Amino acid sequence: MEFFELIKRTSVRLLTFEQIKANFMRFIRFSLYSFLLLLVFSCQKSTEECQLDPKILDQDLNLQFTRLEDEFFNAKSAEDFEFLIEKYPDFAEDYLGRSLYSSPDTLISELIAIHQDSAMNVLYDSVKVHFQDLSEVEKDLENAFKYIKYYFPEFKVPKVYTFLSGFNSDLILSEDLIVIGLDYFLPPSHEFQPDLPRYMAERYDSPYIVPMIVTAISSKFNKTNPADNTMLAEMIYYGKAYHFTKAILPCTSEKYIIGYTEDEIAECYANEEYIWSHFVENELLYETNPFDITKYMGEAPFTDAISTKAPGRLGRWLGWNIVDDYxxxxxxxxxxxxxxxxxxxxxxxxxxxxRNPNE
Structure with missing residues (x-):
């Protein structure tokens, strides 16, 4: 199947199939040239727009960023763990679930067992090597929170903790704290990997940490209509989430926001007209069947309803373009x-x- 196979009917833009086919063949002929131009344009656009607002950055903001994996793995005794639980009560409750244990001693016993587990110690050594310095992540988060605070003054800056989750959780977010499971964000080539499909695991790398957090925070401000269960509503929801993330992180590449490779992004833009034709001609915008919605919105290695070479979550990407235009x-x-x-x-x-790549 060719990339983004067209449906052999008149498109919504009243082009004949022969015209569409001719355009498609011209695209194939000039795809490499268009791709190179797109990359050049993207770099120029990024350079022009990648200017953080000094007025926004000039805010006073107290970000508490604590590396708890070091403190917990340096603990030696039950008394040390008891001290840490009392020192970080919000972490102990929201992440460790202290109140769920029959007694504090039970939680401490589990923490000691983790501390003594050889595999966890090897994993901790890897985290120490790959995350010796998190100052860039901390600074990016601080700037992101300043941007959110600027647009939404009611935003409460959460405490940020890093930890070693044993691949139990990547990110934990609440109104008061964020916990980053650093083991999830070891390089995709690392021998230790979370139990995820490869296409998803590749998005778990350090440059994705801050965009993932900001996108998750966007849900707090993303108003929806609970009665609207159409595909369009889902598309617009994700479109608003990605637009929010790009506004808060103006210097961050699209690939770290939506999780596509640069090649996939270039292919999507080059084939946007064909993607849109598929959605319109199959009357997908007002589809309410959850199974059909998931095919275009859910996690998947590709959108097989269009092509095995089309990336997954195409509905989200299309929603982002609609929201940007709005x-x-x-x-x-x-x-x-x-x-x-x-x-x-x-x-x-x-x-x-x-966008028509031939215009």
Missing amino acids: QFNQDVSLVELMDNPDAEQIFRQSGYRP
Whole structure:
């Protein structure tokens, strides 16, 4: 199957199949050239737009960033662990689940067992090697929180802890704290890997930590209509989430936000018209069947309903483009965008039009 196979009917833009086929063949002929141009343009765009606002960065913000994996693995006795549990009560409750244990001694016994586990110690040694310095992650998080605080003054800056989860959790977020399981973010080539499909495991690398956190935080501000269970509503939800993340992290590449490779992003933009034709001609926007929605929105190595070479989660990527067009054409603020729960309105007023690589 060719990449993004077209459906042999008249498209929504009233092109004949022969015209579509001709455009597609021209794209194949010039795909490498278009791809190179796209990369050049992307680099230029990134250089021009990658300017953090000094007014936003000039805020006073107290970020508590603590590396707990060191403190816990340096503990030697039950008294040491008891001290740490009392020193970090929020972590002990929200992450370790202290109140779920019949007694503090039971939790301490489990922590000691983990501390003495040889595999956990080897994993800890790997984390120490690959995450000797987390100052860049800390600084990026601080800047991100300043941006969120600027747009949403009610945002409460959470404490941030790093830890060794034993591949039990990648990120834990609540209103008051964030726990980063550093073992999840060891390089994809590392011998220790989480129990995830390869296409997902490759997104678990240190450059993805901050974008993942910001995207998760976006849900706090992302207003939705609970009665709208269409594919379009799901597309707009994720589109708003990614738009939020890009606004908060303006210097971060799209690939770290949506988790596509650069090649996949280039292919998607080059084939956006064909992707859109598939969604419209199959009447997917107002689909409510959860199984069908998952095919285009859920985690998958590819979107097989379109092509085995098309990346998964294409509905999310398309929703991001629609939301970007809505924000640009309607000139709404980030707060106004996130406050709008009406997916249909956002779509209708976006003026969305897929980009034609041959124009």
